[in-house]
Amino acid sequence: MGVSDPGLADEIEQLRLSASRFAAAELAPAARAAEQAGTWPPDRLEVLARLALRELDLPEEYGGAGAGCLAKVVVLETLAAGDAGGLAAADQPGMAAGALAVCPDTGLARAIADECLAGRAACAWLALDPEGPPAREVPWAPAWPAPRWVFVSRGESLEACEPVHPARPVRALAFGASGAVSLSLDGARVAGRWKLEARTALAVRGRARLWCAAVALGVAQSAFDATVAYTRDRVVFGKPVAHHQGNAFELAVAATNLQGARLLVRDAASSCDGLAADAGFWATQAWLAAVDAAVGVTDLGVQLLGGHGFLVDHLAEKRFREARMLGLLAGGRDLADADLADAVLGVPDPLAEAP
Secondary structure, eight states: OOOOOTTOOHHHHHHHHHHHHHIIIIIGGGHHHHHHHTSOOHHHHHHHHHTTTTTTTSOGGGTOOOOOHHHHHHHHHHHHHHOOTTHHHHSSSGGGHHHHHHOSOHHHHHHHHHHHHTTSOEEEEEEEOTTSOOOOEEEEEOOSSOEEEEEEEETTEEEEEEOOSOOEEOOOSSOGGGOOEEEEOTTOEEEEEEEOOHHHHHHHHHHHHHHHHHHHHHHHHHHHHHHHHHHHHOEETTEEGGGSHHHHHHHHHHHHHHHHHHHHHHHHHHHHHTTOTTHHHHHHHHHHHHHHHHHHHHHHHHHHTGGGGGSTTSSHHHHHHHHHHHTTSTTHHHHHHHHHHHHHHOSOOHHHHOO
16 A cells, blocks of 8 residues: 655655655665664765755754755655664754754754764754653664764753763664664763743654654554565465455554554644644654554564564564664653643643642
């Protein structure tokens, strides 16, 4: 089942088509090799530079293309359908783009953007529960380019800091082509700390979640397409696996959930572009829908492939790992639910306020 793209502006559709050709021809065939190597090769990164992947959603005053969030989520989804593994490293500042956009220290924001766009440094993103303990480390960040800044979003507080300890290599449980390091925040130099309005702080976290949501959609689409292709060809009890009634129903539901999540993500991205007051709320809702759809589709892919789904001969297990990890980033589901509840209620919790 193909991807429906109603209402995309011509320039975004052209970007999508270019990204789709590149993903199919270059990223998808080398996905497993890139995961093992821990990086995407320079020639593929040069193509992404021509697509202006890093610049798309950054404002022009920071050296970006100013194309907006909608263009970015469409391109991210399309590339992730080929291989999501290197996107976290290749797209910088990536999840931190929303933080740069609201950073009141424009000099600092421009300096960070310059380093990221030039491919010399990266940003890590950390969202924390305002009631939880202080941040001590970033458990996972892409390894290339070396992460230099960490943006920490905590309630209505936004902080930019520079770790002083070297990054420590860790095992990449997903997104292996981005490499993996952890960052200690002990003694980190605080480059800036700002207090934001509640809705602005949620919008910053929502932008980070939209990045994850778009990549999740691409992972889910590739999983769905591969599962349908396999189950049409694989014959069990005299007919293709996909033609057994229970399996057919599950695939139909997965397709519906995936398209519904896609529409939510694109609508939320348009809200961010329009600076809507509730943009962060809907971006967070879209992330929840996209991750749920991706986990459901990739799990179904593993199940319908049977024992093959757990083997590296197929990409089903890789896609499942990626979908699960995307649900852990940007503060995870618990913080997302808390953000949504706060936005809906808009009033303090008397139990939480009690001495």
